[in-house]
Amino acid sequence: MLSESISTDLEQRNQQCSCAHCGLPVPASMRHPENVRMFCCHGCETAYLILQDDDELRKTLQERQQHSNRDLDYTSMDHDAFKTRYVRSLSPERRQIRLLLEGIYCSSCVFAIEKLSQYLEGVISSRVNLTSSTVTIEWNSDLVSLSMIAQTLHRLGYPPHPADDDRFAEIGRAENRKRLINLAVAGACAGNAMMIAFALYSGVFSGMAAEYLHLFRWTSLIVATVSLCGPGSLFFRTAWSALKTRTSHMDVPVAVGLLAGYGLGLANTVLGRGEIYFDSISVLVFLLLVGRYLQFWQQRKAVHQISLLKALTPQYARRIKHDHEGQQVTESIPLDAIEIGDVLEVRAGDLIPVDGVVSSGNSSIDCSILTGESIGVPVTVGDHVSAGTTNLLSPLVIQAKCLVAHSRLSEIASLVEAGIQSKTPIVQFANAIGGYFVVIVLLLAGLTFAGWATFSLELAINHAMTLLIVACPCALGLATPFTIAIAQARAARQQILVKSGDVFEHLQQPGTVWLDKTGTITEGKISVVEYQGETELIPAILAIEKQVVHPIANALLRDLVSTGELSETDHVEEVNTLPGYGVCGRINGATIAVGSEKLIEKMTLSISEPFKKQLNRYHQSGLTGIVIAVDGTVQAICAISDQIRPDASIAIEQLKSAGWKVGILSGDHVEVVNKVGKQLGIPEEMTFSQISPEQKLEIVKESSKQETTIMVGDGVNDSASLAAASVGIAVHGGAAVSLQAADVYINRPGLLGITALMQGAKKTVRTIRLNFAVSLSYNIIAAGLAMSGMINPIIAAILMPLSSLSVLTIAFLNPAFRVDQP
């Protein structure tokens, strides 16, 4: 049975020769004009038929289409404020923009989007970048508007968002290019130095005329000079700045080793005797740069994925204005274009764009993202609403009271800056060791010199210099970046996005974990905990709740179905919503009211003693009571609450047994927070409720002065403390600001990701230390040989790659974030 319901726009556009499933042109061999529908290939035909046959799938598709139709309004993209911010003019009519697209995954997506110029007249080109999920579109502004392009992209299944991070993307790209070029130069130098070294080594065994020997040594010198002065200069610059600030850094011993090797090699080349170490130096520079590039690349990837999620927050508002005939019209405008006094429409389910005052309508506002309150706040005419909160119930008209840049939301975002500044940086283990390392190596070199000086000054200089070279911590310098890059890549595959490698080292010393409540410990949405009363009432409750859009109604509809039969025959009349109280209506002649406890007073309902006591009990245990009255008498009650995530207690137990102290920082009401704390076994002195974002920041700052402090949260109100904590972890569904502020983003529901991160971090640091031990033992062997004067370039040439290889192997064998782990 073929249905018309999911015929696409593309199909209508090109009925004769486009595939009914994917919209691509149908090749001649597949054309059957007698058929109503044609397909470009058998795969599409099969897929189409399966979709038609499967009712459930068809429904999902229809729903998706309806859902997407609702948000198809992209006219804000034609606004001047949007254009000046995002659109580039290439010529009088040629325009260019970069858009982030949702839902790009594979080659088919690239095909579909890059064919945009064929679907839409006026589009000149569209180039997809899969790595960054962006598309760069050029179009003729005389022929087609940007909103039309955006709409078409949306219809294709890729909702577009303006790419806001252009400046950062530009910086990142320049940095990436610079590092790649350095890598290439270092790699070429290393390869050529090795090639020449090969000739020299065979000369050692089979003899070589002095003429050629000099040629090779001088060429080698040139190659090593290029390597050191070009890409290798990085190590000298970091070492120098570390010395100037008297901090210890891994690059100091590296620079000493490189300098000693180059100096000795240079002297020996000029004097025409002894060993040169140019091959070792060039390879060392290349390997160290490879390790650093890998780490940089992983970090960039994580940061990029997070910024992609951030961009998904809608960036437009609907302004109501009067046209020249005095008619009311709404226009879609970018957030930047909102001016004080603008009248804005906020539909149910939309975010409130700016701080303002309600000028008409009654509704309920979800403030959890800003304050942590888990239950909607009723608002009516004259009430203040804040940007970033969600309108739940019915359309509101608000009047903007400030610019978007000055709203409470932006104020908190600037608190994040304060948080970042108060963060205590960690000295990486590798860099801390680097300080001792250089001292020990210099001491040993001094000893070697003193020891051999009694025999011959020349020998003494030679052995001391050799020691400096072979003790150069090549493997040591590789150990950290390689291990961290590999761990980060594996963590990302488990949806744990780590922005910086420092996170792993921070998580070593157990300290305090502060958890946000709403949305972090709890689901962040309301569900029914208990129902008391006649089950026969349930169908009527459901019938009446079906008439309203409200989180509590949704919870009742979702959770009560299992306890009763829903009869479709009951007819609901005279439905009346009482914002802040509940809803009432008539079913089969009886008046039924469902709502909060306040409804008892409002409608003067009679309630029996047992129910009254039960309601009190609910209240004491932090639950919210709902009463159901039939004809003025309460017949049933139920308790609702924001449920604790099923894995929360396991995760908290695991944290505690690993030695962490666990506390709650919440903006929600005291009873609710205490109840959650009690259920999870969190001591009362560690449970803070009804605190502002500023207070959260203070508490986190205070405790991070004493010990490692981790903040876990998802809301705007957590973001400043996320930035200030030693490690800030944003959890699944977090607000844009919190993603930006946090060091780690866990993109999967539940709290077990935190424990996975901790375990992974522990294993990673253990691997780093193991790697240090291994590479140090190579250095000790080499240093011992050099001190006794028994080392020769061949042994050095074997030891160095061997130690680097063992470090790499250990980094790959790191058990952290393996797939088989939870």
Add this chain to the structure above:
Amino acid sequence: MSVIYVALPIALLLGTAAVIAFIWSVNNGQLDDLETPAIRMLRDDSRKATSEKHRKPGE
């Protein structure tokens, strides 16, 4: 004069040429995105619907 006096500079020059080519490609933006170009080359730009080329890969 030995051939090595010619061969060695040539080897180094070839290496330098490769590095210069690589630097050019990096600055040209060819290494900014390593995923999409690999897929893009599979697409058939011509609109002549005469062959099987219009099939999407993997189908």
